[in-house]
Every structure is written in structure tokens, then in C-alpha cells.
Amino acid sequence: MAQAVAAPPASRPVVTRRLTPSRIIVLGIIAGGVLVYPKLGSGVAADRFTLAVIYAIVGLSVNILMGYAGQISLGHQAFVGVGAFSAAYLTTKGGLPIVLSVPLAALIGGLIAALLGLVALRIQGLYLALITLAYGAVAERTIFGIRELTGGGGGMPALRPEFFTSDASYSYVCLAVLALLVFVDWRMLRSKFGRALLALKSNENVAASFGMNLVFYKVGAFVMAGIVAGLAGGLLAFREQHVVSADFTFTLALTFVIMTVIGGLGNRTGVILGSAFTAYLPFILNKISDWTGSSRVIVLRIAITAILLLLTLTKTPGGIGQQIHPLTEWLSGKPFPRHNKGHGRKRKVKTEAA
Amino acid sequence: MSLLEVREVTKRFGGITANADVTLDVGEWEIVGLIGPNGAGKTTLFNCITGVYPINSGRVGFRGRDITTMKTHERAGLGIGRSFQNLGLVRGTTVLQNLITAQHMTTEYSVLEGVLGVPATFTAERELVKRADRILEFTNLTGFRNDVIDDLSYGVLKNIELAAVLATDPQLILLDEPSSGLSPTESDELGNVLLRLREEIGVTILMIEHHVPLVVRVCDYVYVLNFGNLLTEGPPHEIQKHPEVIAAYLGGAAASDSDDEESPDSDDEESPDSDDEELPALPPGYVPFRAGPRAAPTPKLKKKTSTSKKKGAR
Numbered sequence: 090m091a092q093a094v095a096a097p098p099a100s101r102p103v104v105t106r107r108l109t110p111s112r113i114i115v116l117g118i119i120a121g122g123v124l125v126y127p128k129l130g131s132g133v134a135a136d137r138f139t140l141a142v143i144y145a146i147v148g149l150s151v152n153i154l155m156g157y158a159g160q161i162s163l164g165h166q167a168f169v170g171v172g173a174f175s176a177a178y179l180t181t182k183g184g185l186p187i188v189l190s191v192p193l194a195a196l197i198g199g200l201i202a203a204l205l206g207l208v209a210l211r212i213q214g215l216y217l218a219l220i221t222l223a224y225g226a227v228a229e230r231t232i233f234g235i236r237e238l239t240g241g242g243g244g245m246p247a248l249r250p251e252f253f254t255s256d257a258s259y260s261y262v263c264l265a266v267l268a269l270l271v272f273v274d275w276r277m278l279r280s281k282f283g284r285a286l287l288a289l290k291s292n293e294n295v296a297a298s299f300g301m302n303l304v305f306y307k308v309g310a311f312v313m314a315g316i317v318a319g320l321a322g323g324l325l326a327f328r329e330q331h332v333v334s335a336d337f338t339f340t341l342a343l344t345f346v347i348m349t350v351i352g353g354l355g356n357r358t359g360v361i362l363g364s365a366f367t368a369y370l371p372f373i374l375n376k377i378s379d380w381t382g383s384s385r386v387i388v389l390r391i392a393i394t395a396i397l398l399l400l401t402l403t404k405t406p407g408g409i410g411q412q413i414h415p416l417t418e419w420l421s422g423k424p425f426p427r428h429n430k431g432h433g434r435k436r437k438v439k440t441e442a443a
Numbered sequence: 444m445s446l447l448e449v450r451e452v453t454k455r456f457g458g459i460t461a462n463a464d465v466t467l468d469v470g471e472w473e474i475v476g477l478i479g480p481n482g483a484g485k486t487t488l489f490n491c492i493t494g495v496y497p498i499n500s501g502r503v504g505f506r507g508r509d510i511t512t513m514k515t516h517e518r519a520g521l522g523i524g525r526s527f528q529n530l531g532l533v534r535g536t537t538v539l540q541n542l543i544t545a546q547h548m549t550t551e552y553s554v555l556e557g558v559l560g561v562p563a564t565f566t567a568e569r570e571l572v573k574r575a576d577r578i579l580e581f582t583n584l585t586g587f588r589n590d591v592i593d594d595l596s597y598g599v600l601k602n603i604e605l606a607a608v609l610a611t612d613p614q615l616i617l618l619d620e621p622s623s624g625l626s627p628t629e630s631d632e633l634g635n636v637l638l639r640l641r642e643e644i645g646v647t648i649l650m651i652e653h654h655v656p657l658v659v660r661v662c663d664y665v666y667v668l669n670f671g672n673l674l675t676e677g678p679p680h681e682i683q684k685h686p687e688v689i690a691a692y693l694g695g696a697a698a699s700d701s702d703d704e705e706s707p708d709s710d711d712e713e714s715p716d717s718d719d720e721e722l723p724a725l726p727p728g729y730v731p732f733r734a735g736p737r738a739a740p741t742p743k744l745k746k747k748t749s750t751s752k753k754k755g756a757r
Contacts, residue, residue: 273558280557280564284544288533294495295531297515298524299611300548309554355535 107422116420127260135256137372139328141365142263143321148349148364149274149357150317155346156355157283158310159290160209161218164225165345168315170337171232172198172322174239177247177332187250191323198319199312201228206311210304225342233334244333247326263324267361270317274357277313286310344394351397352409358417359410366409367394445504446471446647447492447523447615452501454484454491461487463671464501469615472641474648476658476679479668480691485651486528488668489617492649493525494518505615520548524613526604528620530597538587538595538603542575543568545610575610581643582606582636597624605636609644616640618650622657630654634661659683667691 127135147169154160162168172194179190205224209217233239240246253259277283285306288296297303326332344367352363370390378386405411419425445468454462461484469475477485490496492503494515503511510518525531532541550571552564579585584606587599595603601624608616621637622630634657640646652658658665658679665682667674669691675682682688 272560276560276564277558279568280554280560281547281550281552282554282557284533284540285547287536288544288547291533291535292527292531294515295527295533297495298493298519298527298531299545299607300516300519302514302516313558 112420112422123264127257127264132256135260136328137369139256139260139263139324141368142260142267143325143328144348144364144368145361146263146267146270146321146324147318147345148352148360149270150314150321151345151349152352152354152357152360153274153277153286153314153317154310155349156353156360157278157286157290158307159286160307160310161214161346162205162221162314163218163339163342163346164205164221164223164228165318166337166339166341167225167228167232168198168202168318169322169325169341169345170228170334171201172319173247173326173329173332173337174233174245174322174334175319176323176326177245178238181246181248187253187327191320191327194323194326195316195320198322199316202311202315202318203308205315206308209311210307222339222342225339229334229337229339233337239332239334242334244331245326246331248330249327253327259328263328266320266324270320271357271361278357282306282309282313347394347398350408351394351401353401353407353411356407356410358413359408362409362413370394445469446473446506447649448502448504449488449492450502450504452488452491452503453499454487454496455499460671462491462498462668465668465671465673467666467673467676469647469649471647472645473663474637474641474650474661476662476665477649477651477668478653478655478658478665478682478688479674482670483668483691484671485668486619487671489525489619489651492518492617493523519611522612522614523617524608524611524615525617526601526608526619526621528623530600531604532592532600532607534592537589537591538579538584539572539575539589541592541603541607542578542610543571545607546571546574547611549574549612578606578610582609598626598629601625602633602636609640609646613646615647615649618648618652620651620653622652622654627656630657631660633657637661655683 127138147165150168151162151165154162175197176187176190176194179185179193180187183190185193205221208220208224212220234241238245249259253262278287285296285301288299288301289303289306289310293303296306329336348364348367349360350363351367352361353359370393371387374386374390378384401408407414410417415425447467447469449465449467451464451466452462453460453464465484465488467475467477477488479485487496491498494510494513494517498511501511502509505518505521505523508521510521513521533544536544550567552561552567557564576585576588579588582602582605584599584603587595587603592600592603601621605618605621608618618637622633625633637648637650638661641648650662652662662679664676665679666676667682667685667688674687674691675685677685
């Protein structure tokens with residue numbers, strides 16, 4: 090009888106976050122490495138690094154939809170493509186500076202995504218996946234084919250302004266945008282909007298019973314993802330300096346989804362690492378094929394991606410984010426979680442009340 | 444005036460009528476039970492009241508206002524909170540995060556401010572955590588604060604769900620089988636919690652419940668649904684003896700020997716112990732509502748700080 094409904098467990102040790110010197114050193118090495126890397130190598134290395142950063146931004150975008158809101162998008166190449174062409178058109182034809190054309194490209198990406206969001210209000214799951222797929226395919230054939238906007242098959246040039254003509258300096262621009270988006274993503278997840286998306290993913294009726302407007306947040310998730318993807322597209326345009334519609338095929342959309350899943354849906358750090366890895370994979374394989382003298386190594390790219398995807402889905406659903414969880418926990422100032430099976434957040438021993 | 448008025452609500456799914464002309468009233472400060480065998484349409488009625496399902500005909504009113512065509516989140520905004528049979532919690536997050544999520548409506552900053560990380564949102568977030576902690580303390584769940592939902596047992600989660608519903612700052616709480624998954628002792632404790640909720644926070648409760656001792660103990664009034672129709676209504680002690688209710692629960696044959704079945708365990712198969720079950724005593728000074736004069740609520744209207752704090756936000 091003495092037992093209460095929910096007997097509270099005995100006092101739990103309070104986890105204190107501490108920034109010890111060792112943590113500062115490790116964080117410093119990581120941050121310093123990322124910052125110095127583009128300057129160290131050749132222009133090519135910096136250019137690859139830029140691509141990895143842009144992929145990381147796309148990964149964050151896909152993660153908003155799939156990781157937080159539980160929606161699916163197989164048409165993400167359309168958002169990125171629209172962003173790229175908008176930025177290229179606005180700068181080359183419209184004469185706008187890059188600081189205006191890229192944010193505008195982001196807004197256009199958001200608008201385009203809002204249309205899909207309205208569709209997502211009415212259909213779910215597999216059907217939504219099909220619609221997004223069709224959406225990407227249609228965009229590929231129609232919008233990207235308008236000669237006036239995209240330059241047709243020849244593409245649309247997008248030249249960098251004077252300040253960022255070198256690959257290294259441009260990679261810092263992209264890095265700055267990524268840093269900004271990481272902040273936004275962090276605040277989003279820790280505020281009203283992100284919590285509503287997670288609730289929506291878990292159960293729509295529950296979310297509504299908490300007073301969340303389903304229409305607003307569902308469309309909002311698409312708009313947010315579209316803005317981020319459009320931004321990535323804009324940055325991509327100025328990386329390539331020449332946007333060609335043939336670059337934005339369904340394969341790219343699939344790559345975006347797979348890299349996010351491998352990184353770990355809902356895990357920011359994991360998604361960034363997974364995306365960067367996916368961007369680097371062809372370059373790494375290129376290197377290997379140079380050493381071995383066999384060009385067949387390139388084909389391994391698909392096999393490696395497939396194996397990683399299978400391993401993620403069957404062994405570690407949390408992806409890279411789950412694998413590096415002990416490290417990120419430690420870096421964030423918590424004690425290193427030892428002897429932890431599976432997801433690091435799980436409690437080791439349940440302390441039951443007497 | 445009733446707080447919640449359900450008037451001749453009919454809900455059909457294809458050829459099946461899940462609710463047929465159901466009319467019920469829940470007055471301010473009452474605890475009203477909604478009982479009936481499985482498939483009687485109880486949860487469907489909840490879904491009609493909260494707006495998850497559009498109704499075919501009838502009317503739903505809240506505080507004298509017609510809410511029949513309102514969306515679920517708008518009704519939640521008026522102060523209708525609910526629990527779910529399969530748990531109204533956000534999976535994959537901690538108990539604390541769930542209670543913060545549930546405070547969505549009282550979160551004062553806009554979505555854009557939150558995303559951009561405006562300094563004021565950080566302060567607002569800290570307030571949300573504080574209030575969540577107060578609710579956890581009130582519901583005696585502080586020990587589970589940092590546990591992930593998926594790791595906890597069903598019985599505990601039922602209580603956390605109740606805490607989450609409280610966090611939405613409701614005036615009317617719809618509870619869908621709050622005692623399922625609880626042991627008899629635990630459901631006694633739940634009864635105390637419900638009575639305490641009304642006394643200290645001042646909420647009205649409409650609950651679907653199969654555990655008859657709990658219904659008899661805490662409910663002021665009971666409605667019985669059977670095959671979508673309102674079978675009967677009345678104070679719990681009368682309902683308990685009602686031959687039709689016994690028939691509905693135990694099948695037609697049981698109606699004849701109903702005089703043996705007056706004990707509260709005319710529940711479904713789950714209740715293991717029989718006949719002379721001693722009901723736990725009611726809190727001192729407790730007056731059942733519809734039994735006595737309906738006028739002023741006896742308990743102290745003083746609202747617990749835990750929820751009154753943000754009341755003004757509405």
C-alpha cells in the first residue's frame with residue numbers, strides 16, 4: 090500500500106557539465122583542423138572541402154524533414170537545383186551580388202518546398218515518397234529545361250565575386266554558412282518549432298492535443314528544409330561556377346537521403362559527418378584507383394554506400410551519430426559513457442525505489 | 444451551465460454507427476465516468492469531442508461555445524486536454540522534454556524567434572523547464588525526469604502522460620483508461636491523484652474507465668455506452684446495480700441473477716479478487732458533486748502554483 094503510483098527512484102547522481110582542459114584541447118584540434126585545412130592543401134583540396142560542406146548543409150536540410158518531422162523527400166535534388174539556378178540566374182542575368190542572390194535562392198527553395206508541404210498534408214508515407222520522387226523528376230524535365238532561366242543543356246554560369254575567387258576563400262564562406270545553420274538547427278530543435286516537429290513525427294493526434302497546428306508545422310518543416318536546401322544550391326552554384334541541369338538527377342536525391350540515413354536521422358553531428366563522407370567518397374576512391382592503377386575502384390562507390398546503408402539499417406539505426414555518441418557526449422562536457430550498450434542515452438542501471 | 448455539452452452526437456464509419464445520438468454533460472469541477480464494454484464507442488466519442496473525427500450530426504459545446512467545427516489544436520487551446528489509450532507522449536525523448544513539448548501553447552515566443560535563437564527565448568525555455576519540474580514534483584515523478592520515454596514501463600508512462608496533459612494547462616481533461624496497466628493498489632493511488640487534481644488545480648475530468656472500483660470511488664456521475672448508444676446514466680452507485688449495465692458487461696444471461704452481481708467487481712475479466720472488495724476511504728471532507736447540491740465547489744479554489752503561473756498566457 091505504501092507504494093505510490095510511480096514510486097520515484099532514489100536520488101540520481103547529478104550530471105555536471107565541465108569543460109576540462111583535455112576537452113578544450115580536443116575541441117580546439119577539431120576546430121583548428123577544419124579551419125586550417127582549406128589553406129593547407131592545394132586549391133583542389135579546398136574545392137573538395139567546399140563540396141563536403143555544401144553536402145553537409147543539404148544533409149541538415151534532409152534531416153529536418155526526415156529526422157525531425159518524419160516526412161520523406163526523394164525530390165531533394167529539385168530544391169537544391171532550384172536554389173542553384175536561382176542564384177546563378179539572379180547573379181548572371183539579374184546582376185545581383187552574391188550576398189543577395191544566395192539568400193533569395195534560399196527563399197525560392199522554401200517556396201518550392203512549401204508546395205510539396207501542402208501535398209504532404211494530404212498524403213503520407215509511401216505515397217508521399219512517390220509524389221516527392223515525381224516532383225523531382227518533373228522539375229528536372231520542366232523547370233530545369235527552360236532555356237531562359239537555366240541556359241538549357243549548356244547551363245548557366247555563376248561567377249564568384251572578387252573576394253572569393255580562390256577556392257580556399259570560398260570554402261570559408263560555405264563553412265560560415267554551415268556554422269550559422271548548425272546554430273539555427275540547434276535552436277530549432279531546442280525550441281517550439283523543433284519540439285512540434287518531433288511530436289508530429291511521433292503521433293499527429295498527440296501533437297494536435299498539445300495544441301500544435303498540424304498544417305502550420307508540416308508545411309513549416311518543408312519550408313525550412315527548402316530554405317536550407319536552396320541555400321546549399323546557391324552555394325553549390327558558385328562552387329561549380331557553372332550550373333548544368335544534368336547535375337540534378339534522381340541519383341543525387343537518393344544520395345542525399347542515403348547520406349543522411351548513414352549519418353543518423355535526427356543527429357546533427359552524425360548527419361554532417363555522413364554527408365561530408367559521402368561527398369569525399371568519390372575523391373577517396375579516385376586516389377585509390379590512381380595508386381592501384383585500376384579504374385574499376387570507382388564502381389565500388391555504390392557498393393560501399395549500399396553496405397553502409399545496410400549496416401546502418403540493421404545494426405546501428407542511429408548511424409554515425411550513434412557510433413560517435415560517446416565522443417560527442419564527452420566533448421559536450423559530460424563524463425565519458427563507458428560500458429554502454431546500444432544507444433548511449435539509455436540508462437545503465439535502473440534504480441528502483443524500495 | 445455545463446462545461447462540456449455533447450448533444451446528439453452521431454459518428455458513422457461507413458455502415459457502422461460508432462456513436463448514435465449521444466448526449467452528455469460534464470459540469471465544472473465534476474469527475475464524470477464513461478463506461479461501456481469494448482467497442483461501445485467510448486474512444487470514438489473522445490475523438491469527436493477533441494475534433495480528431497468530424498462528426499456526422501450533433502453538436503459539441505465547451506463553456507457555452509459551439510466547438511463542433513473547430514480543429515483539434517484549437518480545442519486544445521480552449522483548455523481541452525486528453526490522454527490516449529496508446530500513450531500521448533513523444534517517443535525517443537526524455538520525460539522532461541515531453542513535459543516541455545506539452546507546454547507548447549504557453550510557450551510565449553514565436554516560431555521564428557525560437558529558430559533564430561533570440562536571447563529572450565533562452566529565458567523562456569528556462570521557465571518551461573522550471574514549470575515542467577514543478578509538474579513533475581506535483582505528480583511525484585521527479586525521479587523519472589531524465590529518462591527516455593522508450594525505457595519506461597507502461598504503468599509509469601500512464602502517469603507521465605497525465606503529467607503531460609497537466610502541462611498543457613487544461614480546464615477539462617479527457618482520460619482514456621487511465622488505470623490500464625496499473626495494479627489495483629496503483630489505481631487506488633491514481634484515484635487519489637485525480638481527486639487531488641480537482642481540489643488543487645481545479646480541473647474537470649471526463650474519463651473512460653474499466654476499473655469499476657475506481658469509477659465508483661471518484662466519479663460523481665457515470666454515463667454508460669453500449670454499441671454506440673447511451674445505455675443509461677446516473678450516480679455510480681445506481682449504475683453499479685443497473686441490470687442493463689450488468690447485462691451489457693456480462694452478457695444477457697447475467698441480467699437474471701443480477702442480485703448476486705452487485706459488488707463492484709462486475710468489471711471485465713481482469714479484476715481478480717471478488718465480492719467483498721473494500722473500497723479505500725474517500726478523502727475527508729469530500730462531497731460527491733451530483734449527489735449533493737451542485738452549487739459552489741467545496742474544495743479550496745486556490746490553484747497550485749505549478750499551473751497557475753502561466754494561466755495568463757491564454
